[in-house]
Amino acid sequence: MIFAKKLAEALNMKNLFADRVLNNSTADLDEIFKNSANPENISFSGGFPDNHLFPEADLKQAYQDAITNDGPAIFQYQTTQGPLALRKKIAARMQQHAEVPTTANEVMLTQGGQQAIDLVAKLVLNHGDAMIVEGPTYMGALAAFDTYEPTYYEVPVDQHGMDIRVLRKTLRQHPEIKLIYTVPDFHNPTGTTMSIKRRQELVALANQYNCLILEDSPYRDLRYNGKSVPAVKHFDTEGRVIFISSFSKILSPALRTGWLVADEHLMTELINLKSAIDVQSPNVTLAAVNTYLDEHDLDAHIAKLNAAYKVKRDAMLTAMDRYFPKNVQYTRPNGGFFIWVTLPDNVDAHELLTDVILPQAHVAYVPSSCQFASRKVKNGFRLNYTSLAPVTITRGIQRLGALLQPQAAANLQTAIQF
Ligand SMILES: Cc1ncc(COP(=O)(O)O)c(C=O)c1O
Incomplete structure (x- = not known):
């Protein structure tokens, strides 16, 4: 994005770009992810699964079997909604x-959850x-929403999910709000899960207030402790x-x-929008995923992921308890991919x-x-713990903790309790 801006400026083409491109505020992330790809670094930044846990052989077989079983039709155009x-x-x-009773008519396959976010933003x-977005929230969703240039109202998240008191007040003050975006299960980036009571509220x-809710839940099945709670959609009485x-x-x-579940009155429009973007998701892959699900027990695979x-x-929490300063707060998630860290108020993370942690640790x-x-x-x-080996996690947290100590000592007031 930085590159696009600079090039546009140099070639005097900047006026040709839409505001949504020039306003995109995730540009600095490019830099962070570029640095974290350096093999000398220990990167807790990406929301990556563990490479070693992909069912490589099973997926390879599923692709082969799907092509063999479906014959030439697998390579043909198919419906937008998916098989x-x-x-x-x-x-x-x-x-x-x-706990969401639904039918195949209310399900659409998308190119990842990311496309589903974009489709809903485009719809609304x-x-x-x-x-409304949670504060903090999934930065990929912000990138998708940014291109539609909405007016954001931010509602904080605590250990029980979105703060409903603030939500209520915000909706009272701004009844024009159309959409509420939430990540209720093992929230990206805080790892917290919304309580049942808050889901109902x-x-x-x-x-x-006549709004739609976008419930984004890719981490739902990755629970390491405690009992699952029904989706927000379980409590949906009006197809919102x-x-x-x-x-x-x-x-x-x-x-x-990825997939999207919506009542039929919304689904018709969403199918039209997806059709205009990419006609359909790649059918060979969808057929392979379907075959994988026929041939294997996905839940057994998920149980393996959860154990690992x-x-x-x-490993990450134990290392943080040991090496992080006492006035640095962090969440203790029951599942998902992330831990959220809150430093003393006046530290700019x-x-x-860029000045200390990357170059020194x-x-x-x-x-x-x-x-x-x-x-x-x-x-x-935000720290991710799923992509690295436990021993690397411990080493990285030790190095990070050592450099947080002087920061914390210089800012002895307690950080805001998350
Ligand atoms: C909350 C959330 N939503 C959506 C996505 C998009 O994932 P994908 O497009 O790979 O399904 C992610 C990925 O990190 C995420 O964390």
Whole structure:
């Protein structure tokens, strides 16, 4: 993005670019992710699954079997919504894993959850339209929403999910709000899960103020402790909740296979929008995912992931308990991919990363500013624990903790309790 801006300026083409491109505020992330790709660094920044846990041989077999079984039709254009057999399986999983009774007609396959976010934004948001996002929130969703240039209202997240008192007040003050975006299960980036009571209150408020809810839940099945709670969509009484999820975190992100569940009145429009963008998701992959689900027990695979990720989460928390200063706060998630760290108020986590942590500790994280729509909160960062081996996690946290000590000592007031 920085490159695009500079090139446009140099060639005097800047006036040709739409505002949404020039306003995109995730540009500095390029730099962070570039640095974290350096093999000398220990990167806690990406939301990556563990490479070693992909069911490589099973997926290879599934692709082969899908091509053999489906014959030449597998290479033909298919429907925008995706293959019926796969939509039926997803509908069954929605009942089983999220307590959402649905049918194949209410399911659409998308190119990852990311495309589903974009489709919903496109369905709802005109330039300047009001929407709610959590603060902090998934930065990829902000990147998608940014291109529709909405007016953001930010609602904080605590250990029980979105703060419903603030949500209520915000909706009262801004009844024009159209869309509420939430990541209720093992939230990206804080790892927290919304309580059942708040899920019910959220739906009641959406009904009262005539909003849509976008429930984004790719981490739902990755639970290491405690009991699953029903999806927000479970409490939906008026067809206002659009639920999205993905095979990215539970199978492989390279499949670019996600799904969206919406009542039929919304689905018709969403299908039209997707058709205009890419006609359909790649059918060979969708057929392979369907075949994988026929040939293997996805839940057994997820149980394997959960066992491995629990060890990694525990390794990170144990190391943080040991090496982090006492006035640095962090979440203790029951699942998902991330831990959120809150530094003392006046520490800028982005500056700290580029000036101190990366050059001296060779450790990378994602600073808070790009995970808030307001970009104003500077004293936090996100850590990912799923992609690295436990021993590397411990080493990285030790190095990070050593450099946080002087920062914390210089700012002895307690950080805001998350
Ligand atoms: C909350 C959330 N939503 C959506 C996505 C998009 O994932 P994908 O497009 O790979 O399904 C991610 C990926 O990190 C995420 O964390």
